[in-house]
Amino acid sequence: MTETELLALLRELDDPERLEWPLNYDRTAASLSFGGLVRRLETDFRTQCEFEQDTQDSSEYGRVRVPAEATICGTRIVVCVSKFGSLAEVCADNPGAFLGTEEAREEGALDLADLATVERALAELGYVSVPEELLESDYEGPSALEHFAARPTWWTRFFGSM
Known part of the structure; x- marks a missing residue:
């Protein structure tokens, strides 16, 4: 997906009435999908x-x-999975350790083949991988800003505590 398409998806999934999980959230289905990703x-x-x-x-x-x-x-490679729309993020070391996978690659912390392996697994299992660089951009959705403990970003909205 392009950045424009990913931003449209983030906005579509954003429900200001449901900050922790979406309306039709199925904990069992999320567990099964996540277990498949781990395996x-x-x-x-x-x-x-x-x-x-x-x-x-x-x-x-x-x-x-x-x-x-x-x-x-x-x-190490860390894969974070959201409760919203099967969104996922791939990071080298930890979220925020680098400005994104591109910086991690440039600094020699993440190999393109390893990243491709993770991205392929996510895609084949139905996850939508969203680049960390995009998730760290300023949040521009309908949820009230007082719900954010720190600078409002898309990462905080779909992967953080609110």
Whole structure:
């Protein structure tokens, strides 16, 4: 998807009445999808991945961590999954550790082949990968700004605590 299409999707998914999860949120379906993602990444990277799921008081459903030892550059890869619309984000080390995957690649922390492996898994499992650079841009949706504890960004809206 283009940046314009991704922004349109973020706006479409944004419901100011439902900050933590969408109206028709299915916790069981989210768990099954997330479990499939964990298994897929473990298979693709031939290692066990740490994960946490069903995050409380957050619009993020969970995170999968591909250990540094399993990556080409020796930096762990973190995949964050939102409770909204199967949105996902791929980060080197941690969200916010770099300005995005491009900066991580330029600094030698993320290999293009590893990123492609994660992006392929997300796409094949029905997730929509949103670049960290876009998620860190200023939030321009209908939710009231007082719900944001820090600078309002799209990341805070779909992956943070509100």
